[in-house]
Amino acid sequence: MSVGVSGRPKSGAAPVVPSVVAGLLVGFNLLGQAVALSGLVFAGALAVGLGLSTALLLASCIVATCALTAIPGMPPTAVGALQNVPVAALLPAAYLLADPTAAALSPESRVATMLALLGLSAVVTGVGMLILSALDVGRVVRLMPHPVSAGFLASAGMILILAGLSRIVDAPAPGLQGLARLPVEALPALALTLGLTGAIGLLARWRADLGPFLAVLLAFLAFYGVLSAQGLGPEDARTLGYLPPRSTQEALIGWHPGLFDAISWSFVSGHVALIAAAALIGILGAMLNLTGIELALRTDIETRRALSVTGLTNVGLGAMGGSISYVSSVNTVSMQALGARGPVARIVLLGFLAASLVYAPAIVAFTPTFVATGLLVYIGYTILSRWLLQQYRQQPLADWAISAGIVLVTVVFGILPAIGFGIVAASLIFAISYARLPVVTRLADLNVRRSSVDRGPAQSAVLDREAHRVLTLTLRGFLFFGSVEQLLEHVRAALNRPNRPDTILLDFARVSALDSAALAALQKLDFLARNSQVQIVITEASPAVAAALVRLEALLGPDPAMRFASATDAALEAAEDRLLTRLEAAETGAGARAFLDATLGDAALAQRVLSMMTREEVAAGQRLMACGDRDTDVILVERGQLAVLAPTPDGRMRRIQSLRPGALIGEIASYAGLPRAADVIAETAATVYRFNRSELDQRTRDDPELAAAWHRMIATALSRKHHRTLRMLRESR
Structure with a gap:
């Protein structure tokens, strides 16, 4: 702490004690997440890799946190964390590898293959971020419809809940079917898990930054206090199933270069879709976390730089078997809420994680199973609550129903069908939302829009009187199957009114593009115009749109009612001249x-x-x-x-x-x-x-x-x- 001449702390100095406390508490939270996630993924036949996986997850947090210092606008208390949400997409593969009868692989090959899945997910995520950064379109990713993004994230939370509960009952896969066959002997463990989840939730409502830590600490003390009171030791607890089985601590697999040769690439290739799903969720989660930090801490983070740094970090972590990691808005905001303001909290956090990394196998061995699963279920519930339950009052019912539908598809059919459902929903939301935008921005007769020709009073009076005979529609945006119907409706309305126009001009100056459905609709306009003996003129199309209209000209056939003009003003002038000629007023009152x-x-x-x-x-x-x-x-x-x-x-x-x-x-x-x-x-x-x-x-x-x-x-x-x-x-x- 800096001290001034008077011996008092300078007003700008960062408080040390709150920063130390914040670093320790957030570090404990990350340790708990690493232990819980490792216990979820590396169970059953994968349990021999439990200590290694925990160490790799902690190392991912350390590297990700250090990398944040290279991002402009990132607060000094920013925390990089392992991400539970993307890993949830890989759980179906983890359950297959954890089942000794599901694949003819050695324990070492199973662990190496699971680490390969985690690592490749991180690499693909990193490459995706680097591509977005190179194209400078990172902020565009944030434009994915919110109900779809929220549905993906809420689904990951639901997967974590189901996976945590399924581990208690030893179900072969996470889901409602495994929980429906709940054995009686699993009821005590389930009660302890749900009780701890509820306790964490209650204390979190009291203090979101301190409550979970106290709940887990009290659970540890209560567990070992009860063991002592009953005259039982840790080995007795293992026998009863309240601590990880001793077999998971024997012949533990550590990291070594030979693990690469043990990877089953055929298994990995069969789960490419899960890797892609994890990467997609990871990129969305990273962008949403950046937005959350910007809003909560009122800062502006350089998105392009953040994506490039985070992308390189994940590529490096993935190459070493680490997991998808990036800045955590929850932990970063918790640092601020606990009073941390300078780099001290981050230094304390990194020191705590480094020490935990050394003792990771021992920590895992003496962490009660209900603590790990209870913490995991709580993490899943907070994700589900944030992105689905709390959204009920914040979103329109139709939008919330889309998010809920994605979660439902995840529970019933799995994450991959849910992503497919979400992509379809996103496309429909875009089409419907864009179709609601007014593609026809202005309707103008000759009283409102006239050519730049200055005529005599008599001819001007004729054009004033017959102004309805020439109608100009100004269009903008992308004409596609959803929006072009608006144009058809406007033209139909004009053709059906008593004083219908003789000429309709379609000003395409602000039309960006059109698809095949729009071309078909324009062809239909030509039919309507022929039947009504009205001429339609498309004007000022951009080169790209004009190239598409060339195909339309070939479809119109002989003597079409639709014409094309390079300039709207020239088309208006020609329409006015035709109108005056038709009314035999071209020479009337001239001179x-x-x-x-x-x-x-x-x-x-x-x-x-x-x-x-x-x-x-x-x-x-x-x-x-x-x-x-x-x-x-x-x-x-x-x-x-x-x-x-x-x-x-x-x-x-x-x-x-x-x-x-x-x-x-x-x-x-x-x-x-x-x-x-x-x-x-x-x-x-x-x-x-x-x-x-x-x-x-x-x-x-x-x-x-x-x-x-x-x-x-x-x-x-x-x-x-x-x-x-x-x-x-x-x-x-």
């Missing part, structure tokens, strides 16, 4: 004089205004206004088509507007005295009327009435543009 008549409402006055403008014939490609110029000209289109081109950040010119007969341009810069914001060029041969602001000043002095008419015309034109813009903004919300 400069028509614009003035509609704007001023006085034919004679309109003619006078027109007469003061200069008529010009311009060739295609001729520039009428230049970006940056400060001229004050106003141009009114009589015939032909002009384009407004604005510069882009990369220096190119992009068309932002098209001007048709009756369109007015240049009035804002003329009145505001601003430089031109864009070029205006003639797209076709055109006739225009030009008027200069200096001419207006002269007219104001000589003919105030005519000048007033001009100002009224400009004000009316600006008011119409402003009104249309506001309406489009309001209706697009």
Whole structure:
């Protein structure tokens, strides 16, 4: 502890005593888990490897804890621990190896093969983590639907409970069938196990960090106190079945290089699916533990670095026969709750585990069986409670039912069918959830979304009146079998209404991809459009989506109702032109004089205004206004088509507007005295009327009435543009 000038501890110094206590208590907890898990996995014919397995599990905790120091953002009190949950997936193989009649293998070969299963699970887990780290998609794994992740973890807890209870009754495999044939002589051991489980639970509710330690300590003291009171010794307890049989302590197998040659690789290859299941659960568990620490301790852990470090650690542990190990949120938070703040607690923890590793065989030999199984059942119950029972009030009932279904499948059929069920459930959850997202984000007729063409008042009025005849649907996201139905429903609704559209535009600019079901749905849209004599235009598809649409074009057959366009604006322009032509309004109200008549409402006055403008014939490609110029000209289109081109950040010119007969341009810069914001060029041969602001000043002095008419015309034109813009903004919300 650092001491200042006054002799008092500095305020920033980490308290030593709480850190020492925290390290010892968490170390005892990890020791208990190692003993319990070893007793579960290495039983029966595997019992000769009990001491070795316990030592390897403790060594896994030590290595995993040391590795955490290399992860940015990891608190100094972080604890790496062996993981019960992934190992639970390997229990079916462990039960086969523990049965002397199930496989013709020597005791050493059985132990070596079980260690190989544990080690390979750790290696596969580590490799998976390294791949996720290299692709930098670790956080994506956290996006697996919570009911599925919770179901996997809760299932592992249930397996530990059933396995612990099955060991008491000496069932051939963990499950309800073995427990149903409960022998009478197993009742005392079962009562002691469940009694200890309950005691641990009660004391844990009092103090989650200290209660389990006290319960196990009291169980040890009570057990050996009763033995002493009855005049019995440890060997008598072994005979009665309350301590591991003495045979498990004779000819114990230790670690040596020759174990590799004793591995039954045929047995291992027959259980690859279990190894994959353990690895999957291990990766999910690691990500959930990282999230738990971040939330509980309000820290931000670098996920990519955490995965790479943990992955390398597990590959190394697996190569030595160790088990899947990574940071434990429960033990890390317990360290903090016990008052540990600096590295002292971790040092004490590592020292305790190292000492326990040396004396692992003796610890296992004198640990009552009901203590090991009771602790294991409690661990399983806490996992089951956290990920299933407590979730009942936190999740929607449908989500909780999925988690419960995974647990039920695990109990009845095993962990592998449960994982298959979970993957199917995850896929269905994704499909249903994604299908609920609005794939059609906006429906707009010509009152809301129109092309960039500026037309005369008469034609604009026609498009306003007939706005329902052109409908634009803006889509986004992934179009697949679950979401494309929304598009069909919107199109059906549009086709069934009395004022149905003549043209439907599908804006694909934000569509990321589409599957074969979406292509079939688009083909169906073509049938619907043909029957309704409506044209459908798909616009602005990305290159990837356009490649898929090529296949659709081949399926549509001759004379389809569906068309394709590279730009939505161009498709809108074409739809408006078709609509005006169909209504015989393409030439109606077009031209400069028509614009003035509609704007001023006085034919004679309109003619006078027109007469003061200069008529010009311009060739295609001729520039009428230049970006940056400060001229004050106003141009009114009589015939032909002009384009407004604005510069882009990369220096190119992009068309932002098209001007048709009756369109007015240049009035804002003329009145505001601003430089031109864009070029205006003639797209076709055109006739225009030009008027200069200096001419207006002269007219104001000589003919105030005519000048007033001009100002009224400009004000009316600006008011119409402003009104249309506001309406489009309001209706697009």
